[in-house]
Amino acid sequence: MSNTKQILAMLKSKTEGDDETFFSIAIQVAAAEARKGHRRSAEEIRAEVDKARANKSFGASVAIPFAQPRGDLEGLLEMRQPRFRLKDVVLNERVVSRISYILRQQRKREWLREHGKTPSRRVLFVGPPGSGKTMSAEALAGELKLPLFVIRLETLITRFMGETAAKLRLVFDESAKHRGVYLFDEFDAVGGRRIATNDVAEMRRVLNSFLQFMEEDNATDSLIVCSTNHPSLLDRALLRRYDQVLEFDAPSSDQIKAIVQANLKPMKAPRIGWKKVIAAAQNLSQSEIVRATDDAVKTAILDERNSISTDDLLLRLRERTEMRTVFSETEYPD
Ligand SMILES: Nc1ncnc2c1ncn2[C@@H]1O[C@H](COP(=O)(O)OP(=O)(O)OP(=O)(O)O)[C@@H](O)[C@H]1O
Numbered sequence: 001m002s003n004t005k006q007i008l009a010m011l012k013s014k015t016e017g018d019d020e021t022f023f024s025i026a027i028q029v030a031a032a033e034a035r036k037g038h039r040r041s042a043e044e045i046r047a048e049v050d051k052a053r054a055n056k057s058f059g060a061s062v063a064i065p066f067a068q069p070r071g072d073l074e075g076l077l078e079m080r081q082p083r084f085r086l087k088d089v090v091l092n093e094r095v096v097s098r099i100s101y102i103l104r105q106q107r108k109r110e111w112l113r114e115h116g117k118t119p120s121r122r123v124l125f126v127g128p129p130g131s132g133k134t135m136s137a138e139a140l141a142g143e144l145k146l147p148l149f150v151i152r153l154e155t156l157i158t159r160f161m162g163e164t165a166a167k168l169r170l171v172f173d174e175s176a177k178h179r180g181v182y183l184f185d186e187f188d189a190v191g192g193r194r195i196a197t198n199d200v201a202e203m204r205r206v207l208n209s210f211l212q213f214m215e216e217d218n219a220t221d222s223l224i225v226c227s228t229n230h231p232s233l234l235d236r237a238l239l240r241r242y243d244q245v246l247e248f249d250a251p252s253s254d255q256i257k258a259i260v261q262a263n264l265k266p267m268k269a270p271r272i273g274w275k276k277v278i279a280a281a282q283n284l285s286q287s288e289i290v291r292a293t294d295d296a297v298k299t300a301i302l303d304e305r306n307s308i309s310t311d312d313l314l315l316r317l318r319e320r321t322e323m324r325t326v327f328s329e330t331e332y333p334d
């Protein structure tokens with residue numbers, strides 16, 4: 001694009017309130033500068049664009065263009081305003097660095113595209129229940145100031161028996177139109193797990209469509225996040241399609257401490273015996289530790305206290321461990 005054309009396009013996008021186009025043209029100008037060897041000017045433009053983007057108010061950029069899906073999409077997608085940022089999730093270093101890498105690619109996606117590269121956008125989260133997979137998808141959306149759309153495949157398949165592939169098409173079309181984080185939660189449903197239906201042919205069709213849709217180019221760079229507890233059930237052909245696979249695991253001692261500490265508010269907690277607390281939380285998931293801590297805080301509030309002791313925490317952590325034992329020892333008919 002020539003300079004005049006660029007200026008005209010920028011003016012037009014500004015009048016139409018289309019910030020994304022406005023910034024994207026500015027990035028094109030930066031790339032052109034870089035190609036001419038004007039690295040300083042390129043960097044300067046890009047830094048200004050980053051700053052302007054960061055300044056756009058959080059609520060406005062999420063809430064205005066994206067309303068709860070209606071029409072054909074109703075019942076397929078559930079929109080959630082992200083409540084978390086990356087700092088709210090307690091994760092191991094490996095996962096944090098992977099997530100940061102994805103964020104970096106997404107933030108500089110135009111820059112990558114200018115150089116003929118595609119940003120990572122198909123991600124698989126693997127890990128035990130309650131380890132923060134859904135929370136991290138929400139944090140990704142929160143960091144990128146994008147809405148989170150949750151798709152429950154199991155519901156989709158049972159509800160739209162025979163037309164699941166067509167419904168999936170609608171979801172992927174939407175992801176190409178509206179940039180967001182699209183979370184396919186409980187993804188094992190397509191990976192072969194027995195679900196409410198035994199229709200193998202339908203599952204094959206769904207899986208094949210999914211594979212095909214995952215391959216399609218997506219100019220909006222929406223993120224497709226799939227989350228599962230059972231990676232072994234996922235089709236190999238499917239695993240290959242992901243740009244990144246992130247493994248979540250049970251919390252380490254440091255992570256147990258960090259999760260408890262982050263959830264103690266508004267209580268004071270002087271002199272906590274961390275060794276005992278960590279030992280009591282050993283077999284619990286991140287989610288169970290959050291709940292146990294929350295129970296201890298609630299009890300203190302009800303007792304009209306303003307601080308929490310080691311014993312308060314131990315009591316609730318043990319309670320959670322017992323609940324878990326009851327569940328695993330009781331046999332429920334399928
Ligand atoms: N890593 C974590 N750091 C902080 N809080 C966490 C973490 N993991 C889980 N939690 C807490 O537990 C809740 C449930 O976690 P989440 O839904 O993300 O688990 P999940 O891995 O998606 O589990 P599932 O496999 O059952 O879907 C979160 O809303 C949060 O309060």
Ligand SMILES: [Mg+2]
Pocket residue numbers: 133134135185227
């Ligand atoms: Mg989840």
